[in-house]
Amino acid sequence: MPDRRSSEDMERKVRIVMAKLGLDIHWRGVLLVSQFLKDAGMEVIYIGNTFPDQIVAAAIEEDADIVGLSTLSGNHLTLGPKVVTLLREKGMTDVKVFMGGVIPPHHVPLLKEAGIYEVYGPDTAMEVIVKGIENAVARRARSS
Amino acid sequence: MKDIDLLVEKSLSGEKLATARLISIVERGDDAAPSVMEKIYPHSGSAYYIGVTGPPGVGKSTITDRLVSLFCGGGYSVGIVAVDPCSPFSGGALLGDRVRMHVKSDWDVFFRSMSAGRVMGGLAKTTKEASRILDAGGKEIIIVETVGVGQSELDITQATDTVVVVLMPDSGDAVQMMKAGLMEIADIFVVNKADRPGAENLSSSVEGMLDRASQTMEWKPPVLLTAASLNRGIDRLYDTIWNHARFLKEDSRLEKRRKAQMRNEMQSRIEGELLQMFRKHFGNEEELNSLAEKVYNKGIDPQTAARTFLENGFELKKRRE
Numbered sequence: 001m002p003d004r005r006s007s008e009d010m011e012r013k014v015r016i017v018m019a020k021l022g023l024d025i026h027w028r029g030v031l032l033v034s035q036f037l038k039d040a041g042m043e044v045i046y047i048g049n050t051f052p053d054q055i056v057a058a059a060i061e062e063d064a065d066i067v068g069l070s071t072l073s074g075n076h077l078t079l080g081p082k083v084v085t086l087l088r089e090k091g092m093t094d095v096k097v098f099m100g101g102v103i104p105p106h107h108v109p110l111l112k113e114a115g116i117y118e119v120y121g122p123d124t125a126m127e128v129i130v131k132g133i134e135n136a137v138a139r140r141a142r143s144s
Numbered sequence: 145m146k147d148i149d150l151l152v153e154k155s156l157s158g159e160k161l162a163t164a165r166l167i168s169i170v171e172r173g174d175d176a177a178p179s180v181m182e183k184i185y186p187h188s189g190s191a192y193y194i195g196v197t198g199p200p201g202v203g204k205s206t207i208t209d210r211l212v213s214l215f216c217g218g219g220y221s222v223g224i225v226a227v228d229p230c231s232p233f234s235g236g237a238l239l240g241d242r243v244r245m246h247v248k249s250d251w252d253v254f255f256r257s258m259s260a261g262r263v264m265g266g267l268a269k270t271t272k273e274a275s276r277i278l279d280a281g282g283k284e285i286i287i288v289e290t291v292g293v294g295q296s297e298l299d300i301t302q303a304t305d306t307v308v309v310v311l312m313p314d315s316g317d318a319v320q321m322m323k324a325g326l327m328e329i330a331d332i333f334v335v336n337k338a339d340r341p342g343a344e345n346l347s348s349s350v351e352g353m354l355d356r357a358s359q360t361m362e363w364k365p366p367v368l369l370t371a372a373s374l375n376r377g378i379d380r381l382y383d384t385i386w387n388h389a390r391f392l393k394e395d396s397r398l399e400k401r402r403k404a405q406m407r408n409e410m411q412s413r414i415e416g417e418l419l420q421m422f423r424k425h426f427g428n429e430e431e432l433n434s435l436a437e438k439v440y441n442k443g444i445d446p447q448t449a450a451r452t453f454l455e456n457g458f459e460l461k462k463r464r465e
Contacts, residue, residue, distance in 0.1 A: 012172060013235065013259075038236040045257045048243040058242060061255055063164035091161055 014042040014137050016066040017059050020049045021083075022075045026101075029122075030070035033100065033129065037068075040130045052082040056090055064095055065137050071101040081114035088115070096136045100124070148176050152183045158282050160254060167256055170273040181273055187280035189402075191223070192389055194285065195304035197292035198326065202312040203336040205244035206372040207381070208289050212245070212253060214382045215285050221252035223278030225271050226289040230259040241289060254278055260290070272303045272409065292326055301329045302405050305398060306388045308381070310334045311350070313342035327353060330365045331388050334381060338369035363391055426457035 018034045034044045096117040108119045154162035170177045226241035237259035247253045275286045309330035335347045347367045370377030392398035435449045
């Protein structure tokens with residue numbers, strides 16, 4: 001009679017903090033993605049509208065693997081990199097920051113240069129997002 | 145091993161990142177978890193523990209948020225453990241209690257979201273361990289927030305000193321609450337969303353039930369009306385929590401309550417350990433399958449089959465030794 005639950009419980013569930021960046025109120029997308037990540041077996045901590053310092057505080061206290069930022073209002077270049085910088089400053093060097101929303105393609109290289117791990121546009125398939133996060137976490141686990 | 149010592153030391157001095165990591169370790173039940181709790185436990189016990197529970201959507205998080213602002217305004221540091229259900233299908237969870245929190249940057253607050261049913265031994269064990277880590281790290285007030293459906297409301301009485309049960313006018317009539325088992329566990333009742341019709345009605349029917357039950361009680365749970373989103377009635381709730389805390393401090397009631405909790409905790413841990421040991425030493429899937437076959441064919445009844453299984457297991461073990 002093997003313990004069926006233990007192996008599942010021991011398995012590390014991905015913890016992801018999902019935020020609406022700044023004052024951007026278009027929350028439907030981020031909730032839809034959050035729901036999807038939950039259904040993919042992840043623990044999604046949804047924190048709503050928040051600024052970089054609050055996002056980083058949440059990431060620390062929740063011991064997040066991933067931070068997901070949703071933005072559709074054009075604040076990605078200013079607030080996005082700030083999240084990465086603050087995370088590194090606070091010692092969360094291994095947390096990967098994902099971004100999703102309406103982001104002009106020519107801004108993507110700038111964001112990646114600033115430390116954003118991945119950027120997803122509006123037509124990204126949910127499976128791509130799930131895979132992307134899982135791969136990032138797997139890489140994190142291997143390197144630590 | 146050394147890493148754990150360092151993490152514990154940092155967490156005890158209030159370093160958030162270390163505290164967060166320790167909570168993850170015990171929440172996952174990592175190999176290091178027992179040694180973490182062994183080191184943390186002696187430093188815990190000085191915080192005051194408050195439980196906030198009730199049906200989904202009644203405003204537990206908003207009430208918690210308002211209480212946190214009063215505690216912090218009073219100069220206290222606060223640790224919060226907020227538990228939300230997890231999906232039975234995927235094991236994932238959407239933890240949304242943080243959305244309601246408005247923490248000022250100069251407040252000493254640590255908020256941790258948790259998914260219920262993720263760890264063996266259930267909610268009581270995880271929330272207790274997480275709150276002990278926060279307590280040991282110097283938080284003076286611990287608030288444990290859980291959804292009051294099923295077993296969890298019993299667990300919250302095992303993990304806290306004052307239990308606040310939150311209800312709202314539309315959350316069903318008094319009979320529903322009695323069914324849900326919320327009546328027995330409350331030290332304080334809150335009828336939230338009192339700006340809506342039906343709040344007075346609900347509070348008097350709760351009072352009525354308490355009148356009948358409370359003749360033998362030393363502490364009759366007060367029923368308070370609040371409208372948390374309008375910040376109404378929270379001051380009184382805050383005062384009432386302190387009243388209850390003072391009541392517990394008289395005649396060493398708090399000591400008795402905590403000792404009873406610890407006895408229960410040990411009992412459930414012993415049962416858990418026994419189960420683990422049993423599974424380790426008596427694992428025999430084949431015998432279980434063949435017994436199931438026999439039970440299905442009416443060759444044996446389930447109760448006798450279970451007993452046979454156990455007796456055979458003990459016999460085998462004895463012979464092996």
